[in-house]
Amino acid sequence: MKKIRLITALILGKLALLMIKLLGKGKGTSLPGRLALKISSEIIRLGALRVKKGIILVTGTNGKTTTNNMIASVLEESGYRVLINREGANLVYGIATVFVREMDIWGNRSFDYACLEIDEAAFPVVLSQVDAGCVVITNFFRDQLDRFGELDKTVGIVANALKNYKKTRLVLNGDDPLVAQLGRTTGQSSIYYGLEKYLDSHFVPSSVSEGKFCPLCGQKLDYSYYQYSQLGSYSCTGCGFSRLKPDIEGISPQFKSYSTSCLIEYSSSERIKLDVPIYGIYNLYNTLAAFATLNFLQINAQKIVDTLGKFKPATGRMEIFKYQDKSIFLHLVKNPTGFNQGLKAVLAMSENPLDLMIAINDNDADGRDISWLWDVDFEILEECQERFLSIVCSGIRAEEIALRLKYAGIRSSKLLIIKDYNCAVEMMFEGKGGGAYILATYTALWPVERIISQNAQRI
Amino acid sequence: MHREFKGTFKICHLYPDLLNLYGDQGNVAAITRRCQWRGIETELHFVNIGDMVDFSEMDFVFLGGGSDREQNLMAADLAEKKDSLWKAIEDNLPILAICGGYQLLGKYYQTIEGKIIPGLDLLDFHTIGGEKRLIGNIAVEIQLGGESHKITGFENHSGCTFLGDIEPLGIVLSGYGNNGKDQREGAQYKNVIASYLHGPLLPKNPLITDYLISRALERRGHPWNLKPLDDSLENAANEFMLGRMLG
Numbered sequence: 001m002k003k004i005r006l007i008t009a010l011i012l013g014k015l016a017l018l019m020i021k022l023l024g025k026g027k028g029t030s031l032p033g034r035l036a037l038k039i040s041s042e043i044i045r046l047g048a049l050r051v052k053k054g055i056i057l058v059t060g061t062n063g064k065t066t067t068n069n070m071i072a073s074v075l076e077e078s079g080y081r082v083l084i085n086r087e088g089a090n091l092v093y094g095i096a097t098v099f100v101r102e103m104d105i106w107g108n109r110s111f112d113y114a115c116l117e118i119d120e121a122a123f124p125v126v127l128s129q130v131d132a133g134c135v136v137i138t139n140f141f142r143d144q145l146d147r148f149g150e151l152d153k154t155v156g157i158v159a160n161a162l163k164n165y166k167k168t169r170l171v172l173n174g175d176d177p178l179v180a181q182l183g184r185t186t187g188q189s190s191i192y193y194g195l196e197k198y199l200d201s202h203f204v205p206s207s208v209s210e211g212k213f214c215p216l217c218g219q220k221l222d223y224s225y226y227q228y229s230q231l232g233s234y235s236c237t238g239c240g241f242s243r244l245k246p247d248i249e250g251i252s253p254q255f256k257s258y259s260t261s262c263l264i265e266y267s268s269s270e271r272i273k274l275d276v277p278i279y280g281i282y283n284l285y286n287t288l289a290a291f292a293t294l295n296f297l298q299i300n301a302q303k304i305v306d307t308l309g310k311f312k313p314a315t316g317r318m319e320i321f322k323y324q325d326k327s328i329f330l331h332l333v334k335n336p337t338g339f340n341q342g343l344k345a346v347l348a349m350s351e352n353p354l355d356l357m358i359a360i361n362d363n364d365a366d367g368r369d370i371s372w373l374w375d376v377d378f379e380i381l382e383e384c385q386e387r388f389l390s391i392v393c394s395g396i397r398a399e400e401i402a403l404r405l406k407y408a409g410i411r412s413s414k415l416l417i418i419k420d421y422n423c424a425v426e427m428m429f430e431g432k433g434g435g436a437y438i439l440a441t442y443t444a445l446w447p448v449e450r451i452i453s454q455n456a457q458r459i
Numbered sequence: 460m461h462r463e464f465k466g467t468f469k470i471c472h473l474y475p476d477l478l479n480l481y482g483d484q485g486n487v488a489a490i491t492r493r494c495q496w497r498g499i500e501t502e503l504h505f506v507n508i509g510d511m512v513d514f515s516e517m518d519f520v521f522l523g524g525g526s527d528r529e530q531n532l533m534a535a536d537l538a539e540k541k542d543s544l545w546k547a548i549e550d551n552l553p554i555l556a557i558c559g560g561y562q563l564l565g566k567y568y569q570t571i572e573g574k575i576i577p578g579l580d581l582l583d584f585h586t587i588g589g590e591k592r593l594i595g596n597i598a599v600e601i602q603l604g605g606e607s608h609k610i611t612g613f614e615n616h617s618g619c620t621f622l623g624d625i626e627p628l629g630i631v632l633s634g635y636g637n638n639g640k641d642q643r644e645g646a647q648y649k650n651v652i653a654s655y656l657h658g659p660l661l662p663k664n665p666l667i668t669d670y671l672i673s674r675a676l677e678r679r680g681h682p683w684n685l686k687p688l689d690d691s692l693e694n695a696a697n698e699f700m701l702g703r704m705l706g
Contacts, residue, residue, distance in 0.1 A: 150526045212476060368595070369613045371657045374482030399696035400663070406692055407488045407662050415692070 002042065006107045009040035013100030027446065029089035033096030044092075046107060047099035048130035051083065051114045055130050056293060058117040059158060060138030060179065062338050063286040064090060065314050066278075067138055068117035070290035074307040078299055080112035086314065090119045095126055113297075120154050124161035135162065135188075136171040136293050138286065140178040141229060142210060142372065143335040151178075151210055162186040171293045173285065174246040175231040181215040181241065193292040194246035195262075195284065197233065198253055201225040216241045228281055229337045248292040250274075253284055257348050258320070260284050264305075266295055274305045278313055279348070282341050316445040318345065323456035327351065327435045328428060330452060332445050333358075334366070336375040342439050343380060347387075351435030355428050356388050358405075359395035359421070359444035366441040370397055373404045382409035389432055392416050394424040395444040425451045466679060468494045468501045468672075471517040473560075474533045476507050478523035481615065483557050485659035487521050489668045497686050499672075508536045514547035518675040524559025534563055534579075541579050548581060551678045553650040553671040557660065561645070561653035562586045562618055582648050583623035587638075592617045597634025597656060598704045599644045603670050610664040611700040612656030620655075622646055628654050633704040650674045663700075665693045 013036035020028035036043050048055060058068040065088040072084040085098045095116055103109050118126050127135075137158065142151050155178050162170070163186045173179040174192030183190035203225060205212075211230030214221050219238025226232035235242035251271075253262040260283060261275040276287050287308060294304045313319055316332035329349075333339040346356065362368050381388075391414055393402040402415045418424040425448060428436035440448050472487050487503070494501045506512045514520065522537075524530065537544070548554065556564055565584040568576045578585070597614045600607060609632065619638035627637070628645025636644035637655065645654035652667065654660060661668040669685050676682070 152526050369481070369615065369657065371482035371485075371613055371659060374485030374488070374659050374662075397699075399692065399699050403662055403692050403696045404485075407485065407492050409492075412689070412692060417695070 002040070002046070003107070005040040006043065006046055007105060009036035009043050010100055010103055010105050010107055012036060012039060013097070014105065017097075017101060027087065027089075029085075029087050029097050030091070030093040031097075032100045033093040033098070036100045037093065037096050042129075043096050043099055044126065045129040047103055048114065050103070050108070050110045051112070052110055053080070053112045054133030054297065055114045055116065056134050056136065057123070057127065057130070057132050058115070058136040058138065058289075059120055059123045060136075060173070061120070061141040061143045061154075061335065063138040063282060063289070064088070064117040066283060066286040066317050067136060067289045068115050069314050070287065070308055070311055071136075071293050072113075072115040073311060074290070074294050074299060074304050075113050075115070075297075077307040078303060081110075083111040083114040085116055088117065088314065090117045091122045092125050095122070120158055123158055127161050127165060132165075132168050134169040134171055134293060134296060136289055137173065137179045137182060138289055139173050139176045139229075139231065140210070141335050141337040142375070143367070155215070158182070159185055162188055169296060171289060171296065173231070173289065174243060175227060175233070175285075177211045177221060177230065177234045177241070177243075178215055180243070184216065184241070191248070191292050191296055192244065192246040193248040193285075193288040194243070195227055195250040195253065195281070195288065197225050201227055201232070205230070214238055214241055228341070231285070248288055248295065250284055250288050253281070255280065255348075257345075257350060260287070264288070264291055264301075266291070266301065270301070272301050272305055274308065276308050276311055278311065279318055279345050280341055282338070283318070315449050316440065319449075320459045321452050321456040322459055323429050323452075326429070326433075328452060328456055329435070329437045330445070330449060331437070331439050333439045333441060336372055336377075339373075339376040339439070343377065346437045346439075347380065347384065349435055349437065351433065353387050353389050353433045355390070355392070355431030355433035355436040357392040357394060357424055357428050357436070357438045358401050359424065359438070359440040359448055360393075360397045360401045361395045361441050361444045362397050363443045365443050370400060373401060376404075378405055378408035378410075381405070385410050385414060388414060390414050390416050390427075392418050392424050392427050394418055394421060395441065421447050421451055429455065466500075468499050468675065469504060469516060469518045470501055471504045471506060471512060471514070471520040473506050473520060473522045473537070474508065474525075474529075475505050477529040477533050478525040478560065481524070481558070481657040481659070483521075483523040483657060483659050486523075486555055486557070486661040489659070489661035489665070490519055490521075490672065493665065493668050493688065494672060496688055508532060512540065512543075514540070514543050514552060515550065517547070517552060518679065519671060520547075520552060520554045522554065522556040522560035522563070524557055524561070530559045530563070534576075537563065537579060541581070544579070545581055548649060548651055551650050551674065553674045553678075554652070555661070555671065556651065556653040558616055558655055558657065561655065562620060564651070564653055565620065566623075568618060582646060582651070582653070583625045584620055584646055585623075586618040586620045589617050589619050593619075593635040593639055595634055596700060596704055597636065597644070598632040598701055599629040599634075599636065599656070600632055601629030601667075603666065608664075608666050609697075609701055610656070610660070610667065611697050611704070612654075612658035612660050612663070614655045615657060616655050620646075628652060650678075663693060663697045665690050
């Protein structure tokens, strides 16, 4: 009976996928799974049984998609058959959709590994249905508060799910106290990754920094340095909880506008050089998370760095396009920490002047509350606004982002409100800047990406 | 006559290290910029746990909300400053209190379990913890300086506030407001404005910002009209949300 339900669910789900594809409506990353789950509530559990070597779950606020895609790409390159939700559809329906898409209709096809990135809120549900070989947790930042309540609650959801789970292995960001504490509170054995202090580590926290207090005892946390947001070297003034030397550590990172490199120390004393074609410290953390996971899965270190050296970012994760001679950057923004990193990337660009577009939507997937825009440090643009000929504000809440920029000190004459994506992207193509940068929230990203990819070359 | 205000406009941001949720620091940015755009010099005072502050010296005070743990820390600290705060309120100091900060000014907060957490007891209202979180966009019609205006924001609270002998900030047109039952939103007493509206409240609703600045200048003995600013962007953002909620 279970089997019949499963087969029916798979067939219907696959039909839905086909329909969505034929109609050209949406990405079909959620509805097929939703339908299939209605018929067989066990589709995730039964699908997961077809994964032979191991299921890897990636959760946390930022970097899930990049980390997960990195892990999967190395496993695939190593000859394994991998099931993955590559497009970042990371809620329960999205996970179910992956199984619908990848399984044959009899539900018999098998895989070596499954790499699943999972939204923090959906994490307990998915975890309870699969036998996870390892769980990667990237970081915890403030994100879409209207959905979760508060950050403490989000951390609690993940912690509780792991506490009540059978034995697994955690891969934890040792530089984020909110993540690292899970090694102590969940009773699971853990591997930590982190980044050593380097030239740009700083001594003052950013304004949106979380983790001012010890997640274990509530006393104040002291920092000897910060990498970004609450990531850094912390130690608790009360209980002594502190950053330990991680098992996998990045050393002497170098950030160029299109790539990032560092040495990785692993297995106590071995070192290997890593050079990835993506920008920024947060991507370096994602890379270290992937390396730590793959090292745990006993993939050869040279194989890992060689494959990651050719890594292509997913849609909107600092993607680069060429339109005639002009580089167009596309980057997803969804919370203050990620947005701040995006703005730093914009300012790190060598092209002058620049065209900038920011598209903000407030659909469910973006977070209906856009107050967080006021926690983004747009003020760093004020001093260098001459670098921008104009800033195009787009998306459903275009007026609001324009208003935010006005109160960050950007002159109103530089702010253009163009709600229509076609016209807004056209401004980026035809703008007089040497390069264009587009930052967009989740549901604005996809239509914008479609317009760009129809007209420009993906690099 | 738009005579110049010669002094420095002192803005007090209470517990910015603790209460930095939901973009509420945008309220401080709004007051600061709208003073500066009128040539009024501003001075920003951050007051954190254990810091001394003389409220009578301030021209505007902002009190936001935080997560439970942070809220408790600041409540204990602010309790020690209560007398000076009360004197300043009676002396017409403009204060904006949002969400958790709003609740704290009242008599008490009763948790779902029935536990009573005393408030500062400065204003006549109390809050009762609810099972359901009241989340979503909100539109409110307010009376300010004898005029009626429609304002918008985003609310996200589980506490339900019930007013005693005190005026609401306004009447809910769409959304929940204080408790989802009596159509009231926020509270106002003298120059204190308390509200559940994030968004943040002041940037998109410049008339409240300017009202607070005007009252502050009046308190300093400069009772004149503020120079008007170009608010087309502010109004466009507000009107878009009004249109969406009220049709």
